[in-house]
Amino acid sequence: MRPLLLALLLSGSALAQPVDTARGEPHTVEVSAGDALLIRVANHRYGPASSAVPVAIVQPDGAVLDEQEYEPGVSFYITTGTSRVVPDAQPGTWTTTFLGEDERVEALSVELVAAPTLPLSLHEAALFDDLAALEAALTADEGAVHRQDASYRTALHVAAAAGHLAAARMLLDAGADPNAMAGTDGGGYQMTMTLYRPLHEAADAGHADLVALLLDAGADPNATDAQGMTSPPLVSAVYGGRLDVVRLLLDRGADPTAPTAEGQTPADLAADLAEADWTDDEARPVLREIATLLSAR
Secondary structure (H helix, E strand, O other): OOOOOEEEEEOOOOEEEEEEOOOOOOOOEEOOOOEEEEEEEEEOOOEEEOOOOOEEEEOOOOOEEEEEOOOOOEEEEEEOOOEEEEEOOOOOOHHHHHHOOHHHOOEEEEEEEEOOOOOOOHHHHHHHOOHHHHHHHHHHOHHHHHOOOOOOOOHHHHHHHHOOHHHHHHHHHOOOOOOOOOOOOOOOHHHHOOOOOHHHHHHHHOOHHHHHHHHHOOOOOOOOOOOOOOOOHHHHHHHOOOHHHHHHHHHOOOOOOOOOOOOOOHHHHHHHHHHOOOOOOOOHHHHHHHHHHHHOO
16 A cells, blocks of 8 residues: 555535545535534554544634644544544554554544543633633643643643644643643654654744744743754744744844754855755745845844
8 A cells, every 4th residue: 555645625614535545435424403423433453543634624604713723633523613632553554654664554543532522721722712611721731731631741832833822821821831842852763753842833934923022931042952853943934934033033143044954054054945845936035035134144
């Protein structure tokens, strides 16, 4: 079997279409209110297990709220009102889908399961920007503000990536660490590849207001990890072509010469991205301006 790539296309009518591009055989499942779609990848090496897949999250009105990338060791439950993230029974099996190792992918199954009726978790409330649910979750469990999910992220990471300023402010007021790492520094490959902090998330997504909020709260503009496998937040902004965030980070103390994890300067990275074949034409002038700005520092 060829490498497996699974995509979910969610429309306003809440039709979910998982597509196995290796086989070219799309399957359509109608998701009604109160149902949740569970995606599983059966792996013959590890046995039946849930692997992470890129999905979209849908609000009750059918609008797409957010998109998720591959996340280690989790399954995504997609519903018309909430999202549940459940730890994988077999840690590490996410690499099957991520790396597309042919011999490790056996089958794909799609099934409907009952939608959870529990209150939103702190991470879910941060993702959906539900301030009432966020306050309720903080009141119910004060320690939740520091807790990592199965993807090693705190709720502040989630709010920062989604651009939810009020939710992020509420989490910071409740004691969230603006420098919390999404992982354990020095814990091996799987850990060190996910050591983003909330500032990385906000910078990458281009949320300048959240970048400012996190910096005001004490976020380190030059944060990296002990092994040098995580580039500083400035690099995240460069990759995203976020000129306003680059300027803000520089004004707030970011080192314009701090290298990427691969050893490039941010200026060289921006210049290379501006000329890369895969770069969108609209992004090229912005990246060139970023390169010029960084070179002048």
